[in-house]
Amino acid sequence: MYKINYPVIDLHAHLRNDIPFHTKIAKESGIDVVVYMANCSPSLDNLRRIKKSLKEKRYCKAIPVSAITKGLRGKELVEIDKIKPYVAGFSDDGKYLKDLGLLKEILMRKILVLVHCSPSYEIGVKNPNLETEFVERYLNFLDKNKKNIKGWLHIQHVSKKESVKLIKEAKKKGIDLSCETCPHYFTYSKDDLDTKVNPPLGTKEDIIAIREGLADGTIDVIASDYAPLPRKTGIAGFRSFLSLSYGLVLEGVLTEKQLKEKIYLNPKKIIKSGGYKLRI
Numbered sequence: 001m002y003k004i005n006y007p008v009i010d011l012h013a014h015l016r017n018d019i020p021f022h023t024k025i026a027k028e029s030g031i032d033v034v035v036y037m038a039n040c041s042p043s044l045d046n047l048r049r050i051k052k053s054l055k056e057k058r059y060c061k062a063i064p065v066s067a068i069t070k071g072l073r074g075k076e077l078v079e080i081d082k083i084k085p086y087v088a089g090f091s092d093d094g095k096y097l098k099d100l101g102l103l104k105e106i107l108m109r110k111i112l113v114l115v116h117c118s119p120s121y122e123i124g125v126k127n128p129n130l131e132t133e134f135v136e137r138y139l140n141f142l143d144k145n146k147k148n149i150k151g152w153l154h155i156q157h158v159s160k161k162e163s164v165k166l167i168k169e170a171k172k173k174g175i176d177l178s179c180e181t182c183p184h185y186f187t188y189s190k191d192d193l194d195t196k197v198n199p200p201l202g203t204k205e206d207i208i209a210i211r212e213g214l215a216d217g218t219i220d221v222i223a224s225d226y227a228p229l230p231r232k233t234g235i236a237g238f239r240s241f242l243s244l245s246y247g248l249v250l251e252g253v254l255t256e257k258q259l260k261e262k263i264y265l266n267p268k269k270i271i272k273s274g275g276y277k278l279r280i
C-alpha cells in the first residue's frame, strides 16, 4: 500500500516492564526507533534503573526518557546532570508538572523536556478544556522566561482544538517549542469510540483542528503514545501507527514530504535538541 524509505521514529511510547516484547511489536509495525517514557514500575528516576533498562534486549532502537521528578511526584528533581548522557530527555509523562519553579530549574540546562499537559482521565473527561489551560500556563511561562531557558520544551499528545490554536499563536509570536499529536486524535472522536485514553478523545471539531495543525506546521510530530496494559488504551498502538498516519497522505491532509517530517525529521531534531547523539 505504501512505502516508507526512511527510519520511522516514535517519540512517545510506553514499554512498561517488558522492553523485548514491546519493541518486537514496534519492529513488526515498521517503527525503527522508540522513545520510551519513565512511568514503568518502578519509574526511571535514577541512573541505576536507567542503566539497567538500557541493558535489556530490544528489537529496535529504544531510547529511554528519565522522569523529571523522583517517583513522578512533582516535588524533587532527579539527578539531571548525571542522567542526561543516557537519555533522550526528561518527562513526568502521565502526570502534569504543576511546579513552574521546577520546570524553570530543569529548562535552565540544555536538555529536552517533554510535558504531559492533561489531568487524569477521569478529570479530563469531565473538563475537556483543562488541557488547554495547562498548555496556556506553560506557553505563558515560556514567554516570560525566554532569556533564561537553554533547554527545549515539547508538548505531548495535543488533542484539543483550543490547544492547537494557542500553540499556533505562540509560535507566530516567536516562542520556541514543539508539540505532537497521536493518530487516535486525528481519527476518532468521543462519539466514534467509547475508550479510555488520556487525554480523552475529543469532538469532531477537535479532529479537524488537529488535522489543520498538522498541515500548517503547528503540530510537529505524530507519536503513538503506545500504552499497553495495565491501562485500557488499546487504540494507542504501534500496529495502527503507520497505517493511520499514512491515511493522512491518502486523504490529502499531508503530503508525503510532510509525513516524513512528522515521523522522522522533526522527532530526530527534537531528540537531538537536548544533545543526545542519535545515530540513524
Ligand SMILES: [Zn+2]
Pocket: 093, 094, 095, 116, 156, 157, 198
Ligand atoms: Zn502522557
